[in-house]
Amino acid sequence: MDLIRLGRNEIKRNWTRTGVALAATALAAWMLVVSHMIPRGYPWGVGQAERAFIGGDLVVLPLSSRVESRNGANLTVKPWEGRDWQSHALYYFHRLSQEGYISEGSLGWRAFDPREVMDLIKDVPGVTRVEPYVSLPCLVGSVQAILRARDALDAESFPLSMARFIVEGEYPGPAAGSGMEALFPNFGGLEYNLVGSSVPVRVPRLVVNPAPSSKDPARLVGGAFGLGLDWDNGASVVLEVSGKYRVNTNQVLEPDATALPEFPAPGEEARFWDRPEVFVTKETFQEILAQTQAAVDLNQLPTYELLISVDRMSEAKAIASGIQEKLGEGFQVCPVPELKKLQVSGSALRFQGLDAGGLLQVQGFMLSGVIVAGSSYIMLVQQKRKIGLLRVIGATGKDVVVYVLTIVGYVAAAGAAIGFLAAKVLSLWSLLASEITAAEWIKLTFIDFISVFGMSLGISLALGTAVGLWAARVPSAEVLKRE
Amino acid sequence: MNEWHGPILACHELSKFYAVGDGLFALSNVELEVERGQFVVIMGPSGSGKSTLLNILGGIDRPTHGEVLLNGRKYSRMSEDDLAVMRRRELGIVFQFFNLLPELTAAENIGMPMRLARMDERDIMSRVMHLLEVTGLTARANHYPVELSGGEQQRVAIARALAPRPSIVLADEPTGNLDSKMSQEIMKLFKRFNQEEGQTFVVVTHEDGFLDYADTLIRLSDGEIVERKVLNAKK
Incomplete structure (x- = not known):
């Protein structure tokens, strides 16, 4: 026309x-x-050491994701009631234990049933693997450490392999007979345990409590639990040192140090490379749990952190957004590489903003x-x-x-x-x-x-x-x- | 299509008042009837209200008082859209300054009202070709207005006004911007359409030459009709 x-x-x-x-x-x-x-993510190799050690590309933490409110009256500062052994949260939010975090009336820090949350996450595009972070505090002799359940089979694939950090020996295999193997840190006062030696380890009994808050936990995916520790009724087990590791990217421990660093107490800024995790297989962990007579099975164990692997690091932020959307405001999804950045900046109470x-x-x-x-x-x-x-x-x-x-x-x-x-x-x-x-x-x-x-x-x-x-x-x- | 047998165009008690200064009546109680096929010439000195009358007859301007009827239909209070639809079917307007669309060729300018009326494209093309031939512009069909002389532009404007076969064509000083030779051509063109196609024309002009072609002369002065004169009996 x-x-x-x-x-x-x-x-x-x-x-x-x-x-x-x-x-x-x-x-x-x-x-x-x-x-x-x-x-909408990171270069392929960024934060690889941290990702390998943590065991995932993203972590999900039970922290409120709300950072602001149209109605300021709803904002409250909640004290962080967690402990370092429960998660890697302190490596993201350095002053969390001192200052708490800002919340808008959510339940806040809690353990949750991972199964329900994992069901929600597994269908998010780009997610290849979801695992709960399973750990217990322990005493190796008189040294505080973290006993962690992590199988070699599903965690040792590149690029999340711990193999390259093993300075001596090998990753523990499936428990054979009465021997329970463990991969020990080569730092933090644990470096004196020789490969092949047997090390006595004291583990507390884990007590699962219902919701630690008067708030209604039913509205939160995964519910809310508190994990109590009963040291008096724990168990003493003997672990055989199958290997020793040291994560030496960015920070190398002094080999001739005479004074070993103290385990970071709550309130202290954690130093990532000092985190003394003792790795055992899930089967071994289950056996230890049984020896402590804990009334909970490994498969139903509530957790404070989920570890997520993605198929492409270049889309890690986008995938994190997708998971965050699925889980809502009761959780915080953090790409592992951000840990390093936050550590450098030293900022406190950092929350992810909206993807604008x-x-x-x-x-x-x-x-x-x-x-x-x-x-x-x-x-x-x-x-x-x-x-x-x-x-x-x-x-x-x-x-x-x-x-x-x-x-x-x-x-x-x-x-x-x-x-x-x-x-x-x-x-x-x-x-x-x-x-x-x-x-x-x-x-x-x-x-x-x-x-x-x-x-x-x-x-x-x-x-x-x-x-x-x-x-x-x-x-x-x-x-x-x-x- | 048209069953109305009364005057094709009529206005009753038509007044136009401009509230400027002390106020001015551009038209005052004008009574006019134009029969089908007539060639009416409206003359008068500058400021006598000729163009105002033509604009009101064309539905471009609105009267302060009175009524205008085209084929028996009152339209001085119609909406702009209704007026547009009425004009595209029943009323063609020719301006002194041609008012062609510079972005379109001569042929496209002529076809525009028919396309707005959603006529069949084959009919449009055939009508455009006919009008180009009648107006002697066949060779200029694909030229843009800027490439045409004043006389040629006015012939395109006339062809555009005539294209949808309206009941009546209103022309405001159609030769006012042309030399005498070109003016003669335009007058002859008007008369040709008047005689061959039975087109009704109402032409506002200063040009005495139009009197040789007109049936009726209306003379205006100070917004009032001061003379009505039958010049030639319709053949």
Whole structure:
């Protein structure tokens, strides 16, 4: 129809304004596509030592994820009632034990039944493995340590392998006969235990208590438990040292140190590499639990931390967001590499903010839509006489809206196409150095195409309709102006 | 299509008042009836209300008082959309300054009202070709207005007004911007359509030459009709 041709020619005639609108739309499209190229995670090798030692790429902690409230009255500071052996929380939130954390009435720190939470997480795209962090405090002689259940079979796969940190001996195998093997730290006062030697270890009896708070735990996934320790009725077991490890990335313990570091007490900033975890297999851990006569089986043991492995570290943040969304506000999902960063910054009470990327993309297109519609409006204000003429020769208000939307639609589509193509050429280059396969790149391109053109046209046409409705009210008498 | 047998265009007690300064009546109690197929010329000195009258007849301007009827239908209080629909079917308007759409070619300008009226594309093309031929613009069909002379632009504007076969064509100083030779051509063109297609014309002009082609002369002065004169009996 000639109205469309009229609109197209109008765009060409007003090239300066059209150029500004085109550039704005192209920039918004470019930003959207490029933002998809920026990894929502970390380089493949980042924090690898920490990930290996912790046993996952992400951790889930039972801390409120709410960091702010529209109603400040709801915010309360909760004391952290946890202990270091329960989780790695202190490595993220250094002053947690001193200052507590900000919460909005949630139950707060607690142990939870991992099975229900794991069920929720396992279907999140990108999650390859979910494991509860299973541990108990113990005394190796007189040295405080953490007895940890971790099988070699499902944890020793690269890149989460502990094998490269083993300085002597090997990872414990399945319990054979009466011997219970363990991988011992080569630091923290435990380095004197020789491979092959038997080491007496005192383990407390674990007592599982119901919800430690008067708040209703039923609304929380996994419920709420408190894990008590009964040292008087624990058990003394003998562990055979199968190997010794030392995680030596970033921080190397002094080999000739005479004074061994004290186990970090609550209230003290933890030093990651000093964490004296004694690794045993799950089977051995179960046997120790039985010897303490704990009234709980390993499989039903509540936990304070979940360890999650992902298929791609470059998407770790995105996967963490997905898990956070599934679990809601009662949990905090932290990518392990952030631990290192927080440790360096030394900041306290850090909480993950919202992922504002999507919001920014929409805002970019909103802005470009305003520019497109605005430039069309300016164009039309100067063309009121022409609209009056269109009315004189028979154009209805609807025809005028079509005319305006033609102008807006062409500019938005052309701008989106320019930005999309420019960004995609760039992303072709990035494809060479990324983990993304060609098939995934094509899929992402399709999604980008739909997003870019959908948002650009959708927002611009919506705003353009407002301009069109204004133009439709221009009376035919405008044709008489300047006559 | 049209079963109305009364005057094709009529206005009764038509007044237009501008509340500027002490107030001004541009038109005062104008009574006018135009019969189907008539060629009416409206003349008068500058400021006599000729263009105001034509604009009100064309539905572009609104009267302060009185009523305008086209084929028996009152339209001076119609909505803009209803007026647009009425104009595209029944009323063509020619301006002194052509008012062509510069982004469209001559042929596209002529076809525009028919396309707005959603006519069949084959009919549109055939009508456009016919009008281009009648107006002597076949060779200029694909030229843009800026590439046409003043006379050619006015012929395109006339063809555009006539394209949807309206009941009546209103023309405001159609030769006011043309030299005498071109003016003669435009007058002849009007008369040709009047005689061959039975088109009704109401032309506001200063050009005495139109009197040779007109059936009726209306003379306005100070917003009032001061003379009505039958010039030629309709053949």
